[in-house]
Amino acid sequence: xxxxxxxxxxxxxxxxxxxxxxxxxxxxxxxxxxxxxxxxxxxxxxxxxxxxxxxxxxxxxxxxxxxxxxxxxxxxxxxxxxxxxxxxxxxxxxxxxxxxxxxxxxxxxxxxxxxxxxxxxxxx
Numbered sequence: 001x002x003x004x005x006x007x008x009x010x011x012x013x014x015x016x017x018x019x020x021x022x023x024x025x026x027x028x029x030x031x032x033x034x035x036x037x038x039x040x041x042x043x044x045x046x047x048x049x050x051x052x053x054x055x056x057x058x059x060x061x062x063x064x065x066x067x068x069x070x071x072x073x074x075x076x077x078x079x080x081x082x083x084x085x086x087x088x089x090x091x092x093x094x095x096x097x098x099x100x101x102x103x104x105x106x107x108x109x110x111x112x113x114x115x116x117x118x119x120x121x122x123x124x
Contacts, residue, residue, distance in 0.1 A: 015090065019067055019075045026092040027077065028060045066097050069107050074098040 019027065032055075035041045041048070048055035066073040077092035 014078045014080045016078055019077050027063050027095050030095050031059050072101045072104050074100045
């Protein structure tokens with residue numbers, strides 16, 4: 001029986017695979033591109049366009065927390081091969097985060113992320 005957590009080809013191009021900490025900037029970019037009109041994002045980060053670095057840092061820290069808790073969260077990306085300067089490199093294009101231990105407390109609970117200019121410190 002195959003291990004369901006091993007990377008597996010979806011078809012000739014994209015692959016579904018677990019993330020590594022090296023994927024963090026790509027994941028942050030995917031989140032930025034994927035949720036620009038999400039009401040929750042608009043509510044939580046109303047000045048994200050005025051302070052993009054703060055929003056980037058906060059988003060990156062949030063997803064780093066998921067990656068650093070593999071017994072609590074399962075994080076996978078879909079990668080596709082791309083051509084970069086004549087070399088084929090796999091780049092993440094989509095991600096999913098599953099809470100696989102619903103009764104386990106998130107390790108980030110009680111730790112504050114830096115305050116954004118329009119908000120108090122956020123506890124996650």
